[in-house]
Amino acid sequence: MRNNITVEKILLEFDPVAQNLLLALKKISKNFGYICEKDSQKIAEYFEFPITKIYETASFYDLVETKKPANLEIKVCSGGDCNLGQSTNVIREIENHFRIRVGDKFNPKVRLKKISCLGRCGDGPIVIVNRKVYERVTASSIYKIFAEWI
Amino acid sequence: MKDIKILTNYWGKINPLKIEDYLGVGGYSALKKFIEKMNQQKALGEIKSSSLCGRGGAGFPTGQKWEVVAKNSIKEKYFICNFDESEPGTYKDRMIVENNPHLLLEGIIIAALTIGAKKAYVYINGNYETQKDILENAILEAQKNKFLGEKILGSKYFLEIEIFSGAGAYICGEETALINSIEGNRGEPKIRPPYPTEKGLFGKPTVINNAETVANIPFIIQNGGKKYAAIGSKNSPGTKIFILGGAVKNKGVIEAPTGITIREAIETLGRGLPRGKDFWFAQVGGASGRLATEKELDEKLDYGKNNNIPLGSGTILVVDKSINIYDLLLSWTGFFRRESCGKCIPCREGTFRLNEIIERLADGEISQRDKEAMQDILWTLESTTFCPLGKFAAVATRDAVDKLEILKD
Ligand SMILES: Cc1cc2nc3c(=O)[nH]c(=O)nc-3n(C[C@H](O)[C@H](O)[C@H](O)COP(=O)(O)O)c2cc1C
Numbered sequence: 326m327r328n329n330i331t332v333e334k335i336l337l338e339f340d341p342v343a344q345n346l347l348l349a350l351k352k353i354s355k356n357f358g359y360i361c362e363k364d365s366q367k368i369a370e371y372f373e374f375p376i377t378k379i380y381e382t383a384s385f386y387d388l389v390e391t392k393k394p395a396n397l398e399i400k401v402c403s404g405g406d407c408n409l410g411q412s413t414n415v416i417r418e419i420e421n422h423f424r425i426r427v428g429d430k431f432n433p434k435v436r437l438k439k440i441s442c443l444g445r446c447g448d449g450p451i452v453i454v455n456r457k458v459y460e461r462v463t464a465s466s467i468y469k470i471f472a473e474w475i
Numbered sequence: 476m477k478d479i480k481i482l483t484n485y486w487g488k489i490n491p492l493k494i495e496d497y498l499g500v501g502g503y504s505a506l507k508k509f510i511e512k513m514n515q516q517k518a519l520g521e522i523k524s525s526s527l528c529g530r531g532g533a534g535f536p537t538g539q540k541w542e543v544v545a546k547n548s549i550k551e552k553y554f555i556c557n558f559d560e561s562e563p564g565t566y567k568d569r570m571i572v573e574n575n576p577h578l579l580l581e582g583i584i585i586a587a588l589t590i591g592a593k594k595a596y597v598y599i600n601g602n603y604e605t606q607k608d609i610l611e612n613a614i615l616e617a618q619k620n621k622f623l624g625e626k627i628l629g630s631k632y633f634l635e636i637e638i639f640s641g642a643g644a645y646i647c648g649e650e651t652a653l654i655n656s657i658e659g660n661r662g663e664p665k666i667r668p669p670y671p672t673e674k675g676l677f678g679k680p681t682v683i684n685n686a687e688t689v690a691n692i693p694f695i696i697q698n699g700g701k702k703y704a705a706i707g708s709k710n711s712p713g714t715k716i717f718i719l720g721g722a723v724k725n726k727g728v729i730e731a732p733t734g735i736t737i738r739e740a741i742e743t744l745g746r747g748l749p750r751g752k753d754f755w756f757a758q759v760g761g762a763s764g765r766l767a768t769e770k771e772l773d774e775k776l777d778y779g780k781n782n783n784i785p786l787g788s789g790t791i792l793v794v795d796k797s798i799n800i801y802d803l804l805l806s807w808t809g810f811f812r813r814e815s816c817g818k819c820i821p822c823r824e825g826t827f828r829l830n831e832i833i834e835r836l837a838d839g840e841i842s843q844r845d846k847e848a849m850q851d852i853l854w855t856l857e858s859t860t861f862c863p864l865g866k867f868a869a870v871a872t873r874d875a876v877d878k879l880e881i882l883k884d
């Protein structure tokens with residue numbers, strides 16, 4: 326399904342030097358959705374770092390996930406521009422529809438998160454669903470977006 | 476003079492994926508001039524006499540920064556182009572790369588050669604994926620044309636450029652955090668001094684410049700520092716890319732000389748507010764920027780040391796009276812709560828508590844105790860944090876308290 330990409334194969338693309346750690350972590354996280362404990366062990370062995378060092382770096386960055394993502398990961402930009410473009414209404418609509426609260430981690434199926442500006446401000450409000458970016462989203466246009474995923 | 480364009484003049488007219496287009500409008504002639512007619516000292520002299528100062532927010536004199544590293548006789552040095560661009564509302568560097576990537580590359584090459592670096596990095600915002608492809612393509616084209624690699628244009632110069640892609644952390648735009656991030660660590664700031672110009676990347680002397688700063692270099696080398704110094708404000712000459720957002724008719728990025736007023740930016744560049752919208756305030760410089768009310772609209776947009784409203788990244792968010800201020804307060808304080816790196820307690824706790832109090836304020840549940848705590852927290856952020864992010868976190872909320880009187884019953 327994933328063209329037989331394995332953590333080992335990804336690691337071999339990088340020389341095991343500190344400078345490549347973040348790049349490798351990002352790539353593995355992108356491919357598998359997150360970095361699980363088993364994989365961290367493999368990364369630690371490959372780079373010859375203690376596993377704590379792997380987590381220390383991995384847990385710092387937004388684009389490296391260390392927790393299993395939900396089936397539907399929704400992220401809404403909360404930067405000033407998107408905000409003036411009514412992103413708060415979008416968040417409220419999603420909260421009501423799925424009966425979740427932004428920031429909560431209880432529901433393994435749907436999670437809603439506020440994120441920082443992505444530099445696409447001119448085209449906001451910006452919403453990301455499972456890594457796909459949507460522009461000019463409104464409280465009513467979210468349903469068309471979710472239909473792609475459910 | 477008002478119409479002079481240094482950075483944006485070929486936007487939309489040349490294909491960013493074709494070096495021939497850039498060469499066709501005189502591209503890389505500054506690099507040729509540098510190689511054929513100048514030396515490092517002469518180039519440094521031009522940058523100094525141009526009075527170019529950093530566009531990354533602080534406005535530090537570029538020539539001064541370069542000189543420290545250029546004078547160091549150590550062999551291993553680095554140049555880093557800061558293309559992390561994650562200040563909310565800011566996307567000028569992204570537009571430079573999308574429209575004319577070779578302008579940035581030419582600037583990086585001249586900068587690196589002038590300070591004596593053989594390796595340059597571009598630290599790119601991890602969300603900028605298409606822009607990374609554009610830059611990678613441009614680097615390959617520049618290599619083919621002998622502007623990069625060994626024996627640049629047949630000279631003794633050598634340069635390699637590597638793109639390092641970040642991973643979504645605002646603090647990594649801060650130069651010492653950026654260095655930590657390339658070195659494979661958490662992107663936390665380091666204590667300064669030593670400054671990166673003494674001990675930077677891998678402990679070696681390093682110049683870090685914002686992408687927009689770098690994009691000015693070819694013009695200065697081509698036309699001379701004096702000519703550049705005559706444009707815009709005396710204290711920080713040149714042009715600036717302004718990013719207009721919110722309640723203006725003409726949103727987007729626009730280049731204009733430094734020293735125009737906030738009013739001119741809104742009225743002339745932004746063509747004013749849409750019909751039916753009443754001006755309330757403008758936030759200048761992103762989420763960490765101050766709020767300018769009607770009284771302050773004639774303040775100048777430049778990097779003067781005593782400016783009441785610092786220019787920062789050049790973002791101008793125009794807010795009209797129909798906006799719910801609590802939404803914006805939640806946006807600002809939520810941003811800093813998320814992006815605080817956690818290294819020092821005043822900022823880690825302060826941004827967290829400030830955001831909580833704002834949540835209660837928005838829900839109409841704020842107590843007298845909260846109001847007093849808020850003043851304490853703002854003071855702590857302003858006065859005691861390890862790096863400037865903590866100070867940034869207090870700016871807009873402080874102005875909202877003082878100028879918009881959000882705590883008044
Ligand atoms: C919290 C924080 C975030 C920053 N983010 C950026 C950024 O995204 N891009 C940038 O060029 N400079 C940023 N800076 C400024 C850099 O530390 C540095 O001063 C700048 O890159 C120097 O380049 P310049 O002299 O050309 O402006 C940031 C600073 C701080 C404190």
Ligand code: SF4
Nearest residue numbers: 816817819822862865
């Ligand atoms: S002020 Fe904030 S961002 Fe800066 S070091 Fe302290 S916790 Fe980190």
Ligand code: FES
Nearest residue numbers: 402404407442446
């Ligand atoms: S404010 Fe949402 S992308 Fe910038």
